[in-house]
Amino acid sequence: MxxxxxxxxxxxxxxxxxxxxxxxxxxxxxxxxxxxxxxxxxxxxxxxxxxxxxxxxxxxxxxxxxxxxxxxxxxxxxxxxxxxxxxxxxxxxxxxxxxxxxxxxxxxxxxxxxxxxxxxxxxxxxxxxxxxxxxxxxxxxxxxxxxxxxxxxxxxxxxxxxxxxxxxxxxxxxxxxxxxxxxxxxxxxxxxxxxxxxAESNVEALRPLNLDVTIHDSCVYARYEDVVMEPRQLLTKAGAAIIEPENAGKLTHCCGGPIESFFPGKAQAIAAKRMEQLAATGGNIVAMCPICLVNLKHAAKSMNTDVMDISDYLVEAYCGTDLPGSPHAVHNSDQYNEVVTHG
Amino acid sequence: MAVVNTKFIDDISASGSFNAAACMNCGVCTAVCPMGQDLLPRQLFRYAVIGVEEKILEHQETIFSCLMCRMCEQNCPAGVKITENVRTLRGYINRTVFGLSRV
Structure with a gap:
């Protein structure tokens, strides 16, 4: 029932x-x-x-x-x-x-x-x-x-x-x-x-992010509020290589979160589907919405991977802060500043 | 046999934002829906436009399962405000079935 x-x-x-x-x-x-x-x-x-x-x-x-x-x-x-x-x-x-x-x-x-x-x-x-x-x-x-x-x-x-x-x-x-x-x-x-x-400010990175970052766009930022370029600009300016998963930017795939309160089973199935797309890129996955973050993190557990909030990387680059438990998993200086399209 | 309820049509049109009639039934929305909603939105909107209230009420779970992610709307060639239309149908069910409005 x-x-x-x-x-x-x-x-x-x-x-x-x-x-x-x-x-x-x-x-x-x-x-x-x-x-x-x-x-x-x-x-x-x-x-x-x-x-x-x-x-x-x-x-x-x-x-x-x-x-x-x-x-x-x-x-x-x-x-x-x-x-x-x-x-x-x-x-x-x-x-x-x-x-x-x-x-x-x-x-x-x-x-x-x-x-x-x-x-x-x-x-x-x-x-x-x-x-x-x-x-x-x-x-x-x-x-x-x-x-x-x-x-x-x-x-x-x-x-x-x-x-x-x-x-x-x-x-x-x-x-x-x-x-x-x-x-x-x-x-x-x-x-x-x-x-x-x-993105509008002239904040400069203090420490380069030599990382491959896979962006999970929020549906609401991308399709309701037209916030697509800003996270990419900030990560690229900090030296990260952006990896676009299948379904990126305006065509991003929902995390399932919006129906979590009513149909938890359906929500988790959507999160698992999206997490597979993200994990297939092999990059460090970031989300920029708390709802996306919690749903994807939950789905990521069974895939032995994790999802970070975009601010975790930005604060490291622009404030030079070492974060406790910061993953820095996939460093790849060869692809420094290069945009890679996947899928 | 489907029963047409004209009061239902008046109610959902009252918001002024229900534009399901613009749908040309191409099916792109269904093809791109991450939920794989085979009924939403085009068939559902067709029932709404012709006033078959019972079909809307039969599909409450589908209506409340919409993620509001706007993947359909982003790809709709007819400019149908799909998420706002779904919200209108939810509002109708909230008022007439769940007793959740006029608080």
Whole structure:
């Protein structure tokens, strides 16, 4: 028996309206990554995480449980679960996160901050006031709940006098840049992904990346937001040789992530299919979206390979930072600066 | 026998963004879909355009399985806003079957 879409979606919508996110994290969890970075509070330009990277450890823990439930008798009780969730946040019991995984995803946000600082960009952070964008509820077509939430988010920007936002993931970029204007009157926020901001800056690499890098484009960056050249420019400028897998750029292949909450089995099959294409290139695989990253990482395990966030390599090149556990697996100085097309 | 529900047509047209009628039934969307959705989007949109609500409701799982990845839309020669149309159908099911709207 499949997971009951009605109740799963019902829980996500209730959470968004009641708790401000489809999966409520404590404020301590969402801002912990910024500890010790001295990012000023607020400001005209802010980095906006939309909680996406912070949500991944909880989503990952929950997805394992949901995949187990997908074919079990427990699905019959999801309606009851939705009722109970109105009063107590069930996610706290369901999603026991792995501290190592939490550290890994928080570190990606620290990478991005360091990169923006290296590019001499002035920005603040909204800390506890920052909210999830509502992307999942929009994609599932629950428009009135989404609109209500979007207006709350916009109010936070107004209250803080924010004029321009630097996003860290494709979904929040798409919501704030292309979707919010359709739902919120007099919306004039300037929205750019950190990859676009870095590509426009004159940040220079401090340490060459003598690596073959296989890019997994995010569907939302490539086909919704036209962010295709920026990651390539930044990696090439740092000395990496780009390998294009089968299905690259505007024709990228989905990671399966968007349907993980409803059809975990189908989502994992898509991730495995994509991971095969990526692994066939033999390069160091990078993703630039937290959802892609967690889904592909999961599929990569059985293939004895791994996927890194693009910022892991960029921070090494542009900030000269040695990352703990940085793979540096396939160095290939012969193909330095050369674009290789595969497939 | 298929029953045509005109209220259903009015409802999905109300958003102003449902442009499934532009579909010329070439099948590129189906060929490139990573999910291998044999029904989505062209047959589904045909049912929607002629108002066969029961066929839409029969295929809820297909409608909610769409990845919204836009591979189909990127390749559509008729400029059909496929993902937005899928979202419209989801919205219809959310309101009329799941009771998830007007919150």
């Amino acid at each position: 499949a997971l009951p879409t009605k109740h799963v979606l019902g829980i996500l919508v209730d959470n968004l309206l009641k708790r401000g996110s489809v999966l409520k994290l404590s404020p301590r969890t969402t801002v912990r990554w910024a500890q010790g970075l001295d990012i000023p509070r607020g400001g005209k330009t802010v980095i906006y995480t939309g909680h996406m990277y912070q949500l991944i450890p909880a989503i990952s823990a929950l997805a394992t449980k949901m995949a187990f439930f997908e074919n079990s008798w427990i699905t019959k009780f999801f309606g009851l679960g939705r009722f109970a969730n109105k009063f107590i946040n069930l996610a706290w019991f369901m999603a026991q996160t792995d501290p190592q995984e939490t550290e890994h995803y928080n570190n990606i946000l620290r990478n991005i901050t360091q990169l923006l600082q290296a590019a001499k960009i002035d920005f603040g952070y909204l800390y506890e006031e920052e909210m999830y964008s509502g992307a999942l509820v929009h994609d599932e077509g629950v428009d009135d709940a989404f609109e209500q939430h979007a207006q709350r988010v916009v109010e936070v920007f107004r209250r803080n006098g924010v004029r321009s936002v630097i996003t860290v993931d494709p979904h929040t970029t798409n919501m704030l840049r292309s979707v919010y204007p359709k739902y919120c009157k007099n919306y004039e926020l300037e929205v750019k992904s950190y990859l676009e901001v870095l």
